[in-house]
Amino acid sequence: MTLLDITLTLAPTLPAWPGEPHARLERLQDLANGDPCTVTRLDTVVHCGTHVDAPAHFIPGGAGIDAVPLDVLMGPCWVADVADSVDSLTPRVLDGLGIPAEARRVLFRTRNSALWAQPAHDFHTDFVAFDRAGGDWAVARGLILVGIDYLSVEPFHHAEPWVHRTLLAAGIVPVEGLDLRAATAGWWQLACLPLKLPGADGSPARVVLTRDAD
Amino acid sequence: MTLLDITLTLAPTLPAWPGEPHARLERLQDLANGDPCTVTRLDTVVHCGTHVDAPAHFIPGGAGIDAVPLDVLMGPCWVADVADSVDSLTPRVLDGLGIPAEARRVLFRTRNSALWAQPAHDFHTDFVAFDRAGGDWAVARGLILVGIDYLSVEPFHHAEPWVHRTLLAAGIVPVEGLDLRAATAGWWQLACLPLKLPGADGSPARVVLTRDAD
Numbered sequence: 432m433t434l435l436d437i438t439l440t441l442a443p444t445l446p447a448w449p450g451e452p453h454a455r456l457e458r459l460q461d462l463a464n465g466d467p468c469t470v471t472r473l474d475t476v477v478h479c480g481t482h483v484d485a486p487a488h489f490i491p492g493g494a495g496i497d498a499v500p501l502d503v504l505m506g507p508c509w510v511a512d513v514a515d516s517v518d519s520l521t522p523r524v525l526d527g528l529g530i531p532a533e534a535r536r537v538l539f540r541t542r543n544s545a546l547w548a549q550p551a552h553d554f555h556t557d558f559v560a561f562d563r564a565g566g567d568w569a570v571a572r573g574l575i576l577v578g579i580d581y582l583s584v585e586p587f588h589h590a591e592p593w594v595h596r597t598l599l600a601a602g603i604v605p606v607e608g609l610d611l612r613a614a615t616a617g618w619w620q621l622a623c624l625p626l627k628l629p630g631a632d633g634s635p636a637r638v639v640l641t642r643d644a645d
Numbered sequence: 646m647t648l649l650d651i652t653l654t655l656a657p658t659l660p661a662w663p664g665e666p667h668a669r670l671e672r673l674q675d676l677a678n679g680d681p682c683t684v685t686r687l688d689t690v691v692h693c694g695t696h697v698d699a700p701a702h703f704i705p706g707g708a709g710i711d712a713v714p715l716d717v718l719m720g721p722c723w724v725a726d727v728a729d730s731v732d733s734l735t736p737r738v739l740d741g742l743g744i745p746a747e748a749r750r751v752l753f754r755t756r757n758s759a760l761w762a763q764p765a766h767d768f769h770t771d772f773v774a775f776d777r778a779g780g781d782w783a784v785a786r787g788l789i790l791v792g793i794d795y796l797s798v799e800p801f802h803h804a805e806p807w808v809h810r811t812l813l814a815a816g817i818v819p820v821e822g823l824d825l826r827a828a829t830a831g832w833w834q835l836a837c838l839p840l841k842l843p844g845a846d847g848s849p850a851r852v853v854l855t856r857d858a859d
Contacts, residue, residue, distance in 0.1 A: 432716075434715055434716055434719070436715060436841070438841045439841070440711055440841045440842075440843050441840055441841055441842050441843070442843045451673070451684070452686075456842060456843070456845060459665070459690065462701075462703070462704075462705045463705065467806070468702055468703050468806065468809075468846070469701055469702055469703075469846040470665070470690060470691070470692065470702075470846060471690070471691045471842070471845045471846050471847070472666075472688070472689065472690050472691070473687070473688070473689055473690075473691055473840075473842060473845070473848075474686070474687070474688045475686065475687055476673065476684060476685070476686050476687075477684070477685045477686070477687055478684065480841075481841075487676075487683055488682055488683055488684075489676070489682050489683075490676075491676045491677065497654055501648050501650060501853055502646075502648055505648070505836070505853070505855070592681070592682065622719070622836050622838065624836065624838040624850075624851035624853065625851060626655055626687075626840070626849050626850075626851055627650070627652045627653070627654045627655055627694075627695075627851060628654075628655050628670060628685070628687060629654050629655070629656045629670070631670060631685045631687070632682070632683040632684060632685050633685070634687075635687075635840050636838075636840075636851075637838035637839060637840055637841060637850075637851075639715055639719070639838065641719070
C-alpha cells in the first residue's frame, strides 16, 4: 500500500492567520532535566496548520467539529492538479480540471503547495482559493469535502466569508492547510481525522492518503 | 461499511492525570457575541483523553509523535474481550484471550470501558492495565501497537514506568484512553491518527475502527 502523509507538522513557526497566535508547545516535564518523563502541553488555535473547519466557524448555531461525520472524512478522494498559472478556483477553471463526475471528495493541488517547501514563513495573502462562484460550483457538483493547500478555501481579500458560508451551509467539509506537493493527481483513499473537540469550530487534523501499490 | 468512533470527546471535564491540568477550550471569537466568526483555542496536555504515546515520553532521546510510523497506526487490528473479573493483563490472562497469532495490533476491551458511560468523572486509580510481565508478553508476541480503555497501559501504582519503557523501547505504540464499549471482539481496520506535533512525547488522536458490513 502506498501511504502519503499530507499533513503539515504543527510547529510554532508555521504561518498563523494574521491577528491570531501561533501554535505553542511547552514542556511541562522533561527527562533531560531529570523529570521522570517528558510531558508537553499544546496550545493552539484550532485553525492552525492542517485543519478541518466545522459549520460552527461561520454559521450561528452550526455543528461543531465533533459532529462532522466520519463517513465524509474517510473514503474515496480525487486529487486534482491545478496549473501554477491559476490564481483562483473559478467555475471555468474547475470545469477544466477533468474531475470525474463520481468524485465527492476533491483535494486541489495548486501552486500553494510549493510554499510548504519552507513551512516556516510569514503568512502569504495571495494564495489560490475558491472564488465566490467556485464555492457555488462545489455545491452544484454535489461535493461533500474539499481540500486546499493553503490555510483557507477563501481568498484573503473577501469582505465577507462567502465561500465558507456557502460550503458550510451545504454540508461540505473544508480541509485547509494540506501539503499536496507529493500527491499525484487521481484516486486515493482519504483518512482525514480531526480531534473530537466538543462544539468547536474546527480542529487540527492528521490527513493521510492511501492507495494500493501499483 | 461499519464505522466505529472509539475516541473520547476531548472535554475539559474528562479525568486528568493527577497533578496535570485538564484540557481547556477557550473562545477567542464568538459569532454569538457579534464577532465575524467563532474561533476556539485548545490548550491541552498531549496525554489527555484518547491519545498516543511516543518513545520521547519515557526514553531519553526517543522519537517524537511525528516520527511514529503511519503504517503502524493504520491497518488490521484485533479487539480482544477481557472479562470484567480481570484486574491486570498478566501473561496468563493474555494467553487466554484467544488473540490470533497473526494479530500485530491489539486493543484490549476491559471493564475500564464502562467508566466512559460517565466521561466526566474523577480520575480512577484502579484501572486495568498491563502488569510488568504483560508488557514483556507484548514484546515477545511481536505486537506493534496496543490499545487500552483507560488513560494508561501502566498500573497507577507502579513505582517505575516499567511497562511504558518496555513497550516504547521495543517500538510498540501505546494507544490510551480508548472508549471500547461498542467495539465487538474480532478483526477491524484501525485508523489511529495523532496530530503531527514536532518532537512531542505524544498527542491526542482520533481513533476509528472500520470493517465491511456483514
